[in-house]
Amino acid sequence: MQNPPSQSSPGSQYSLLLFLLTLGALVWAGVLLFAGGFTTSIGAGMAFLDWPLSNGSLNPEGWTDNADQMAEHSHRLAGMIIGLLSITLAIAYNRIEKRIWVRRLAYFLLFLVVFQGLLGGLRVRLDHLNTGSDHNLTARSFAIAHAMGAQGVVLTLTSLAVLSAPQWSTSLAAGTGRFLRTFGIATLLLLAVAILIGAVMRHNGAALAIPTFPAASPDGSWIPSSDLFVVWVHFLHRTLGMLGGIGILIYALLSFSKKVWHPYATQFAIAAVLLTCLQIWLGWLILQTARNPHVATLHMLNGAVLLATLWSSILWSTRSRRQES
Incomplete structure (x- = not known):
């Protein structure tokens, strides 16, 4: 017998657009991870005491002249971009992807990114500099959860990148x-x-x-x-x-x-x-x-x-x- 013309998984349809969008978001997640990690490494997580704005603005005055503020605000801006990318991916997968479970994975990514942003915000708002507490255990706990949430975002994007790769749709289980x-x-x-x-x-x-x-x-x-x-x-x-x-x-x-x-x-x-x-x-x-x-x-x-x-x-x-x- 001749080989079938297509070895795609049932319900799957390869899309170069989905693959490139997902790969681009994964690369940007790496940039965001570095920005967040560097902010932690230099102890600049509380360069701004407010959230989601920075000193009440999306473009706080003088943030490029202060090393701590530049690190933290760059991290926040990179987070905004990954949020926009996750929304784009959710819409793209909803319109193009035929596998329901893969579409749901894209929706989960959006939820995870939003939740990750909230964790970062709580880390700032519940810091002892804002609450006046005599310890910082609560803020540190949210910071650790925020760090692990970043790993979850990377793994979810990795899953979507593999599942949307052209070689995946042309291989067998x-x-x-x-x-x-x-x-x-x-x-x-x-x-x-x-x-x-x-x-x-x-x-x-x-x-x-x-x-x-x-x-x-x-x-x-x-x-x-x-x-x-x-x-x-x-x-x-x-x-x-x-x-x-x-x-x-x-x-x-x-x-x-x-x-x-x-x-x-x-x-x-x-x-x-x-x-x-x-x-x-x-x-x-x-x-x-x-x-x-x-x-x-x-x-x-x-x-x-x-x-x-x-x-x-x-x-x-x-x-x-x-x-x-």
């Missing part, structure tokens, strides 16, 4: 490799927890709580000798990160055995290994530069890219290039 996919998802969740602990670490000023690497104390011990919270949150972040890195390496090695997978699954797995190496080096560099804000921000951004790359590999592992006969 792969029924094999369930165990390896489960292992990959478990590794993804482990990395997500490591990133969560990293956010707790960043917002509690614990980036340099353990100044040595790979040893966890100056005497060369692998276990911290201190009982301070900042030391153990730092230790937990680097430990979970290393375990996640080992999981990625195992996942990538095992992925070579799945010849029926779409080649992108293995290629993204290899990219995840390389990004893991870069992440370890950036983490070490943070210690060597006494937490240079650019290095710290790149470490955070690379973690998000690593998470998205591993998720892309897992998604592509559900596809195969096998042709029906």
Whole structure:
């Protein structure tokens, strides 16, 4: 029998417009993540005490002349743009995409972006500088939730980018490799927890709580000798990160055995290994530069890219290039 003319999934219809829009939004999400991370790295999250406006304006006077205000307002403007992009994507997917569940994913993205903006706003409005509280635990909690919400936006956009890619619509569903996919998802969740602990670490000023690497104390011990919270949150972040890195390496090695997978699954797995190496080096560099804000921000951004790359590999592992006969 001859191969069917199309191997598209039922109800799917490839659209270059959707793919390019989604890819552009994903790239911009990276820009937004860097802007937000850099704002945190230099401690400029409260450069403006009001929200959603900045000093009561969309274009506050002198914001380009003040480093803290420039970082925070640039972050807010980038957030506005991702909001407009998510609205555009929701409309575009509603009009073009045939798969109902993919359209719903685009709607979820819009909800997540709006919710993410609210989290950022609450982080400002509930800061002790505004409430007069004798502690800042509430604002810090919203800041951590805001940081994790950014990861959710990136993963959702990554999903839409993969699902709208031209190669996705011309491949078949792969029924094999369930165990390896489960292992990959478990590794993804482990990395997500490591990133969560990293956010707790960043917002509690614990980036340099353990100044040595790979040893966890100056005497060369692998276990911290201190009982301070900042030391153990730092230790937990680097430990979970290393375990996640080992999981990625195992996942990538095992992925070579799945010849029926779409080649992108293995290629993204290899990219995840390389990004893991870069992440370890950036983490070490943070210690060597006494937490240079650019290095710290790149470490955070690379973690998000690593998470998205591993998720892309897992998604592509559900596809195969096998042709029906």
